Amino acid sequence: MTASPVREIGVGLVSVGWMGRLHSRAYRSVPFVYPELGLRPRLVQAADTAEAGRSYATDVLGYESAVADYREVLANPDVDVVSICAPNFLHAEVGVAAARAGKHIWIEKPAGRGAHETAAIRDAVVDAGVQSAVGFNYRQPPAIQRARQLIGEGALGRITNVRGRFFGGFSADPQSPRAWRFVRETSGSGVLGDLMGHLVDLVHFLLGPIGSVTASTGTFITERPGLAGTPDEGRMLPVENDDYANMLLRFDDSALAAGALGTLDASWLAVGPKAEYAIEVFGTEGSLRWDFERLNELELAIRRPGESLGYTRLLADETFPEFARFQPGSGTSMGYDDLKTIEAKKFLLAVAGQPSDTSTIHDGLASAQVLTAAEESAASGQWVETPVVPGHTGHVR
Template identity: 35%
Template sequence: MKQLRVGMIGYKFMGKAHSNAYRSLPMFFPEALKPEMVAICGRNVSAVQEAADQLGWRESVTDWKELVNRDDIDLIDINAPSDAHKEIAIAAAKAGKHIFCEKPLALTLADAREMLQAAEDAGVTHMVGFNYRFSPAVRLAKKLVDSGRLGQIYHFRAWFLQDWIMDPQFPLVWRLQKEVAGSGSHGDLGAHLIDLAHYLVGDMQEVIGMSETFIKERPIASEMTGLSAKGSDGGPKGKVTVDDATLFMTRFENGALGSFEATRFAAGHRSTNSFEINGSLGSVKFDFERMNELEVYFTSDDEDVQGFRRVLATDPVHDYMEAWWPPGHTIGFEHTFTHEILELSSAISEGRQPVPSFYDGVKCQAVLEAVDKSIEERRWVQLSEM
């Protein structure tokens, strides 16, 4: 059994999700490279040590530059805040390490392209963390599209709705600061939708968007974590510099029409990551809150029993599911990452680039930035301009 020695930078929400994936991989996919969880890196000595203990890393370190240059590391996993991605990724590439970087790849398209270039120049494996591609139900959608069973695609509509910052007293965490996060719901949630659109429908030709920041000032966060935080009541406030919600429309190169909405202000939606595809021969619908299900419709069904089928994508025929539990026994969010790591592991074994790679990260970044430009200039922006 060959090993994959990992050094990981970041240890919050995504760090925990990745750690869990590394640990789950050998139990469910024993044919994959076996991840060895060598070292985890963070700035706060005691916090990162605690994370190492809990998440199962052999050691904790605080200097990522040292980490990326260690000989006993094959793969650098980057899930630090978005503003740190670029520098680390380029350093890792130069050190000849394979790279797994969380999305969004970078704060800007230019940065993303630089990262891709560095990885290509170094000849290393590079992957970007669009984990939703790895839901078995999403794979089924992909299979139906690619096999032509949905026919020509006419429509793609997608929305990622959350409600975790609706309280105006929710503090100004890093995800609400443009200089760290790059953007708000657009880069955090919309990026996933854009990647799914690329994966399922194809490239976009032009976009136009709109966005809003509903709560313009928030309490300074006394303590910052991934998705939760405590503000100091009555304390000083700071300006929210990212979007609370961003919508856009697109025309795909294949003629399909797309609409997208990402918001953190949809009361009742904890994490509704949902899309629908309508083709000439059928349709599919997905909602991440019921991630094991795909609704599927075929125009060719007998005319008296036409209707959307609720397919529970837990049968052995569905991607990855033979490795898990008997049919009808669902898996959770976290295993989108397990499957993602499996793809990374396979790619490394086979000497190819994984899908999605930095190339897909760049493509997503181009759309994010085209939408931003369309909002700023209040006009349709061609992807070819980017």
């Protein structure tokens, strides 16, 4: 393999929470996992309003400096790309300002609080001519990449239906505090924008754009204790958004799975599943299924006349996309951090002007359009059509 000339890329980070730390580790891993690309991220500056986030950025992650006001990061001439890992309410404000400042953006999902805000970020990105990526990490597992290849090759025949469930247990405890995720102003929708947004993108990635939906949402833990250390400590406060959502879907005519139907549901209250982010695709000749809790496995069933065969478990190995970059042999599991490293590589390749199959803000808008349609449908009880977003990277015919 021929090495590319080394290209230093200055990284700015907005918010040093779970995702901010993970983006930072992913940038650092890129030169180790993909040395031949010559991409050298340099962790320049991080912003967080919390002192603990700022000191973690400099003392642990290795940023050269950390500030309280994200606008300093956007004004920093050494920063080429900005990872936007703030709570949802800041995404549109920071995303639009970053693009206008000429920075390429890797923004966590949901990109905006609904389609309106996400379209504003898309417009700013397009106007500024900068690159974008959205944190749709469930596109990246080698098993999912292989599943997309199999579906594209027609291995499952004509797709008839998809069934997806993203069930997390991380908010199942009614005593877990009312953090920003449970407040409409700071989060937008609840599990709809959170887990369902990932699932919708995964459906787009594997099968193509969704054309219309009908949906229901529910809130089952209706109050939670106020955050410790704030004036709300010791009080019970209302949960303002959904903690369960489901939808029926039809695909757009442009989709690879045009004509197929689907059912999706998402919960962050599930007792039992921890991160059961699962999808199952059925076709006239076969089926496949995948679950994040076993991310290195793809189950595949191909119909054979006269035989009654069930699923076969394929364990990711060097024949699956990206796997050999991380582990030399099958059976050695990859993990969540690795998915973010693949995502970082794809984003940085696009920033470097090289071919890349990164997700983009167009995909963020495509997912947001479906979620906004689902909210409309949940309110009206009607089917709602979802416009296809130009520039999306979903699976088309």
